[in-house]
Amino acid sequence: MLSKKFKHKIVSGFISCMLVLTATAANAEKTLTAAVPVPVDTVWGNAFKRYAEIVSEKSEGELRIRVVGPESIPAQEQMQALRIGMIDILSTFPGAYRSEFPEANVQEISNVSVDDQRKNGAYAKLKEVFDNRFDAELLATYAEGLGFHIFLSNEIKDINDLKGLRIRTAVLQQPLLKALKTQPINIPIPEVFTALERNMVDGYSWSSLGLSDMGWDTMTKYRVDPKFYNIIFNVFLSNKAKEKFTNDELKLLREAAVEFEEKINVELLEAERKEYANQDSLGIKSIDLGSELPVLARKVYWDELTRNSKFASELKLLMDIQ
Structure with missing residues (x-):
């Protein structure tokens, strides 16, 4: 028959083991906060949720994105929240940061495709501006073809x-x-x-x-x-947020952005139809x-x-x- 002292050691050991496993699971799963400038249950809020889904799928649940809307952070304050690292990711339209980047609307009035902008250097110029002014990396641009x-x-x-x-x-x-x-x-x-x-x-x-x-x-x-x-939504990753992630995780976020951009543009055009x-x-x-x-x-x-x-x-x- 086990002594009370030995039983206590077993129970204590079990609890300690569970705490370690729980902590390990918690560390394995990272939750990012992303903001959108519209209510999250609208067509544009739901569109961005597709990126969150792709990230979760590609990471097998280890990276999760919690999406908040203007009821949590007003649309005009979201870029500043991204800049200081209050949020990790932001999906928004150029008008939301036009006061700090007067040329922001060039994406909406351009008749050159995003793919061609990447080829001719225009997209790189925009990425440089976002990096310098907003301390953020431009991950994706979507809704192309809608107006x-x-x-x-x-x-x-x-x-x-x-x-x-x-x-x-x-x-x-x-x-x-x-x-x-x-x-x-x-x-x-x-x-x-x-x-x-x-x-x-x-x-x-x-x-x-x-x-x-x-x-x-x-x-x-x-x-x-x-x-x-053009309707334009840009997805940004806060440079400050990058400190939280491994190189492999950052690579996954970027790869997910490419996949998201391809899929969501097709889905949105069908939604428009x-x-x-x-x-x-x-x-x-x-x-x-x-x-x-x-x-x-x-x-x-x-x-x-x-x-x-x-x-x-x-x-x-x-x-x-x-």
């Missing part, structure tokens, strides 16, 4: 009919809307539905995806085609203004950027096909 539309409450016959219309907009679309002689109106996103409901605006400019997330699809009658500009079909089913009609609209959109924004920036002029040579 923006003007959505309206009432029908127009041609591009001249946009003159005078009150259009809710963001900074990116303002040069175009001013060129079209509309009345660009800045309304916070949560207030757009009420503005449409009360006829405070005649329409809004928004991405080709996400209307149903906002509930605006039920208040929209017309979509102006073709789409213009379904979005258009859904808009058709809701009775949202297309008004095709022809190629004049996207050409004008690019021209007016490039003109604005290059007027004030030599760097924008350098990028235009690489990122704008005439």
